[in-house]
Amino acid sequence: MKAPSIAVFNAEQTALLLDFPGLVDAIATACADYASGAICAPERQVVPFPQGGVMLSMPATAHDIGIHKLVNVVPGNRELNLPTIHGVVSAFDGKTGRELCVLDGPTVTARRTAAVTMLGLKTFLRGKPEHVALIGVGTQAVGHVQALAAIYPGLRVTAIGTSLAKAQAFVEAHRHLPLELNAATVTPHDIDAVVTLTTSAVPVYTQAAKAGLLVIGVGAFKPELAEIGEATLQESSIYVDDVAGARHEAGDLIQANVDWSAVQPLSHALAHGAPLNMPIVFKTVGCAAWDLAAARCALQKIK
Template identity: 70%
Template sequence: MTDVLVHSAQQTADLLDFPSLMACLATAAGELAAGAIAAPERQVVPMPQGGVMLSMPAAASDLCIHKLVNVVPGNRTRKLPTIHGVVTAYDGASGQALFVLDGPTVTARRTAAISMLGLASFLAAAPQRIALIGTGAQADGHAEALAALYPGLDVAVIGRSPDKAQAFVSRHRHLPLALTAGTAVPDDAQAVMTLTTSSTPVYGEAARPGRLVIGVGAFKPDLAEIAPATLHASQVYVDDLHGARHEAGDLIQAHTDWDQVKTLSSALAGGVPFDTPIVFKSVGCAAWDLAAARCAQSKIK
């Protein structure tokens, strides 16, 4: 057996620059829609003390991956990260193991990159001001992506409390962003990203053309970040239709008409009507981890 390269969190991040990752994700979105990538629904295995093990494989002709992630909420009391895991990449023809990436880093960066594809696809022009609702790990990854792609961007941060929002701003002062802490979404924000694990909506403003709403945090049926009224008055797009039907709590609880929901791949291929309010909901899937592995493979020497 040949040696398998194992990459640390920082090494994984270095292999996944956002422009390259976005290009790989756009390609993967088209392949997933065409059936060229197999990415079955993730398997959830209970662990002791309330943790879960998530198994997410995906396969294409050139590359296969298996992401195995353990989520243990009780780790907060142990002063350990709540998420641990790896993404292992295999040759598509032989099945030979090639390299291993840090799982939480892959997840954070490909999730943020999907949102960045949303910004590029669903806004008529580059944004001048964006609001982030949430101050946790997902918000960290999205701030890094915005800094890489839109240096100088005005970003309003809304947290559960003013102190949390201000702490986030202080923690990210090193980024080339005009960060401000607030308690409400600025009226002139062209995009709002919800990045929480809330069980009740954190955004419920009236839908309007020119303001894109990107929902990221609600990844289980019992979670919801965006109010039903906002969803019902918007054209809804999702990153993965199959996964959204089972996991997008916002849409499930709003009794969304799935026949009216469109996909990111359709927007990438055919464009969107910018005169219509748009909500883009992402839930993630293993195809995006495969795209990240492809991005990394292109840079591994």
């Protein structure tokens, strides 16, 4: 008996299904749904994987669809010149449980992560940014510079690397994007927002908190990692994309011993606004609800 075919999309095809303007809107909707309980997204399960890797299982369900993101992270792949992350996002019909499609997992993660940052810029700045700094020029920075080009064409963006050569190489690789790209090794002073995109164990951004300057932390996703310094955090209003996940994974906040009773979810700012006259830090750790939002976007185009 021939098995029924299921649409499987590779990385390039998945990216085409996830345009950033639509993805940002879908995540804003999912954020409200998640806060109200309309999306069920338990904390991710981490299982040991061979070769020192980990398998991450992240399901989420809503009235219309269910998704399951299953990805493997194998650090040793760097020595083999292979990506460290492989995996898929499977989408299922909410009425019948029938398989709908399979998306490329790393692509979904990269694009929905960048879309959450774009939602943060939209929510926590008074207007459109004129100058944004990206600290880090690795894989996460690629998704973010693509998102900035799609949402804020013409934006001035400074890419900050551990060396000027690395930053310049990143800029040259993305000259085709409609952005004013510059390379640097230090954070400029005339920026509206700074986004940290590293896996550093020590803070890469330690400047004093400043009203009107939005700090977005993306890269530190383990308790032992920290990109944003304690001084910045202690003087800022702190928002996170997912409070439950942040309590266990936001190393910046954990190491700074922040007052968790004062930490607000992004959904609160979307519903009630944010104190834009205060310094703001927006920390993201990811959530399966955002993967569900991405699947919704993809399915709209597939149909």
